[in-house]
Structure formats: C-alpha cells, structure tokens
Amino acid sequence: MKKILLLSTLMIFGFTHISHGQLQEGNFMLGADIGSGLSTTSTNGLFGINIGLNEDSGYNIGISPKAGYFFTDTFVAGAIVNLGYNNSEGPDDESVNTFVYGVQALGRFYVAPSDINLGNKIPTGYFFLETHAGIAGVNVEDGPTTNGFAFGFGPGYSLFLNQYVALEASVKYNGLVGGGNTDYQHSLGINLGIQIFLSRAEAEATAEEF
Structure with a gap:
C-alpha cells in the first residue's frame, strides 16, 4: 500500500512539474486526430467523431494528420489533411459508401490555465482554440456529393504526458460549402488526438533518422 501511495505521489509530482517549454516560438507540432461516430446524414461524415446536423443517420471513421509551426509561444500555423470513410444502409437496405x-x-x-484565472488547478495542460479552412469533399458512391470550401472552429484541451507528447480533445463545428448535389453540409465534431x-x-535529428 505504501508503495502504491509513493508511486502515485511521484506521478502527481512529475505531472505538476512538467515543463511547458515545448510551447515555444520555433518549435514544431506533429500529430493526428482520429475517431468514429454518428452523423445525421450519410453524406455528413466530416472529420473525427461527428454528430451531424442534417437529416437521417450514418456512421463514420476518419483520421486527420496535422503539422504546425510555432510563430509565437502561443500561436501555431500549419496544415491538416482529412481522410474519412462512412458505411451505412440506404433506403433499400443497400450498403452506402461515403x-x-x-x-x-x-x-x-x-x-x-493561469491566463483565464484558473491558477494551478490544471497544471499539466493548455486550452486552445483551433480553426481550419481549405478544400474538402464528401462523396457518396452512386449518390450525392459536396465538394468545395471547408471550414471549422472550436475549443480544445491538450493534456501533456511529458515534455514532448500531449493527448487532446476538442469540439469543433465543421462546415462544407460547394458544388455537387448538396450545397451545404455541416456537423458538430468531437475529436480525440495526440500531438508531438x-x-x-x-525535428531535424528525427528527419535524418528516416
């Protein structure tokens, strides 16, 4: 019992004294969001775990690799790639692939946390606001499609496990405006991910190893 208490104390001590030097100008962020979920239209499987805001229902799974560069100690800019797949039943009990x-x-x-007057209550992580914009498409096999301008925004939280790795969760509103059979798609996404x-x-040393 004493060993368990000692181990727990050391873990807590280690977490509360993690250095946040990784959030520095000139550093890189690499990682991905991944998840599965429900969306309320078979063409609405945007990214991550989604609760769609359109009609009908569907299930999707997706992964979103991302990379960014710290231009300041608190601001990261970069790129994200979205890849997703949805399989659901159509009106005639046929499989629909999206x-x-x-x-x-x-x-x-x-x-x-200290910047929003939480003191040291959450000492191992940081809140963030993330936004994205670019091109995207939701294409249903032998069905409606939407291809065009995509955007999203929402809050999240990074829980740092050590100096280099953080587990993340975020909630984002995703929208897709474009041509095709459907002009507009949107969803509320719950995303889970990991960042390095x-x-x-x-980063240069890691690249040389590969």
Missing part, C-alpha cells in the same frame, strides 16, 4: 477528403490550412492559439512537440534541432 468518402471524405480535405487539405486545409490550420491555425491554433494556446491559452494557459519538437524543437527545430529535434
């Missing part, structure tokens, strides 16, 4: 893609610019602004933070020297 494919999602996208390439978009990414922006993220970090806010430390590296300095320029660490």
